[in-house]
Amino acid sequence: MRAKFKKFGCYVIIIILLPYVVTVFLNGPSITSYSHVDETYVKVRVADASGDEVAGGDDAAGTVVEMPIEEYCVGMLAKEIPASYEEEALKAQAILVRTDVYKKIHESGSDTVLEGDFWTQKQMEKAWGSKYSKYYHKLEEIWSETEGQVLNYGDTLALTPFFRLSNGWTRDAKEVLESEDYPYLKIVECPEDIEAEKQLQTVTVDDMDVEITATDTAGYVLNVRVGQENVSGEEFRNTYKLASGCFTIQRCNGQIRITTRGIGHGLGLSQYEANQMAKNGKTYEEILQYFFEGTEIKEVAEILLDTE
Template identity: 25%
Template sequence: MDDVRTHNENEDQLQASLFDGGVSAPESHIETETSAAQSTMSRHRSRRHKREHNQKEVSTRTAAIGAIGILALGLLVPSCVGPFLTGGSTGSTTLASGSLMKNLRESVRAEPMLNVRIARNEQRIELKGANRILVRSSDGDVNGELLFSPVVAQRNGNGITLRDAQGKVVNYISALVSNADPRVPHAKLTIDIGDASYPGSVLLSPNSSSAAAGLDAINEVAMERYLVGVLAKELPTSWDEETLMAQAIAARSYALHESLRRLERGGSVDLESTDLDQVYGGAVEIASAQRAVERTRGMVLVDDGELVRAYYSSTCGGRPAAAADVWPATGSMAFNSLPALQGSDRESACEDSKFYRWTIKRTRKDVETRLRAWGRRNKHAMMDMESLSSIKVYRRSISKRPGWYEIKDSKGKTYKLRAEDLRVALNETANIGRPGTNDLVRSGDFEVFIEGQSITINGRGWGHGVGMCQFCAQGFAEKGWSHEKMLETFYPGAQIGKVY
């Protein structure tokens, strides 16, 4: 996406993204030190073998229906959850259709494990545990090393050097790190941009971009535990429980979709912990988030037998967007053409967002410079644009939200851009610097007024506007809406299925 996902406990943090992301116990944490480590290594080895096997299986099964159509062939099991409201105030209800669910093979029978990248290309990673940290080679080392906390990991050629608090040094090509004390279910990972605690194990490996690059850290975590960490970062956990439950189902749908997509491509990472995917806060203990995840365990959104890539963003501004207007929707991106992701002229309730409406002012020179820079970076004809003459809406969605714009220069040449591409172009940073916080174009829904050397942009909302609007969800909850009714509104025609 210039992706979905939003934010934190205060609204400024909540809206800081332009993607605008009881819980089951961690699996092995209460085992003995040896069995826990062996279990972790076994999952990593098994994952590699499964990727090789599934690569062939997925390519065969999806040849005719597109990458994530595999869900229609058997990754869902019949739903045994409460009804999905479809009738508004009439009270009529439906589940994911019996005939649909009956035809799906029961392929996913257990909660999946995810590999979430929590640090990328870091020069120094500091790990802390209660006392000692267990470090093992990721290729199946049985014994490993016990190191005293804190442990500092750094890149060393094609491998990793780890030094503990007593000066002990060990070297690995890549290393699995976990807390050696079985009573403490997570170690604490500290990098130079902050710190957080993570459940499960952490895989440290050299970033593959170059020999001079740093380290990556990947957290292996169970889906439901991961989702608690997502809810803690993607919206205020003080919000209504129905809002949190809607968010949990959307986030689970997105996470499963993206992990399957990366599995098909053979990657070793399922998700990023940033707003490139969903913001993930690690091992958080927030009761409201835990309840929302627990009450929706295993539930995802399906549309015509396919898993919905359930995008969401902060504030739609009253006009939801169509995924096919925001991102490519053919070939390997055909999932963006699902009817449930095309929006509707629906009710909205996001007026409480500080970015429901916004106005910014730029100079003509600033706008022209950013548009040309975006053109150069993307090898687009706009790199040679003359003086800016106008920016007008070229095409709108069913909700009247702009889907495409037409930019015209002083020579009469026109350039057509998707609304989100234009938003990104107006915020272009290459060799220019990021616009000030108060000067950001916050969505692709805006009007542009040019007067001499001054440009005024009046806009609606924050984020791409596809799928769930988080501020609308909270507004609907305050009106008494259930999470089922919210999801039916945000993803028209979608139904709830239960995968495990």
């Protein structure tokens, strides 16, 4: 009886597989048209857990290794945006990261060494503690669900800057970059950012001869005079480790009080505002269109093929 059942089972399997076998015999095995570009490898300059570049390797400035683009970009997501944020905000960020990486590769060639900082799994474990597994799986899912998607403007990959928190408005690329090439990077309102806990921060430094000499339309500092020298607002911000490029300067009790608004340079997508938009039901497509008006989401394989 058992032998009869086995024989019957074999007949069923043959019947089920027969159409596929005939098709393969006549036409050859089918090939999926989807290009899994996120499975490719990239060259990355690796840093240790402290953020210092690893000594040695092919370059005196650090060790260059190859790793899957997914591992690298998930590490960038982990470092650049809170993993606790809403999924739609994280998807928008994932597309910005992927676009930036492929833009660098496309413009500089396949031998490009990516310098963008990212978190290794050990750094994620240290930062997230008991939530490591939950957050890592979440970011992997976000990356997978947006696989291959990039932001495009016209026939090129878009410039995709982002930052943590605006002063209530994003900036215009014409003023920041002094270029007409990025019409999709313009001033948009971020009302939720104004209410954020870290909207205002203050730093006190030693007294000096300093004056803000130019700001842009959104209120971010373009130029600062320090003594006889003129420096950009971003250079001044980096020198004094200010939270934002939007700041004011006041003298108080023989010192200089610098008050900042927002966190970051203010150009492109505000992560905090994007997260609030996601909480209010906006999709990642709507979020990206709000901050990068006129761009469209495409498959990176399609873009790269069109430009070859």
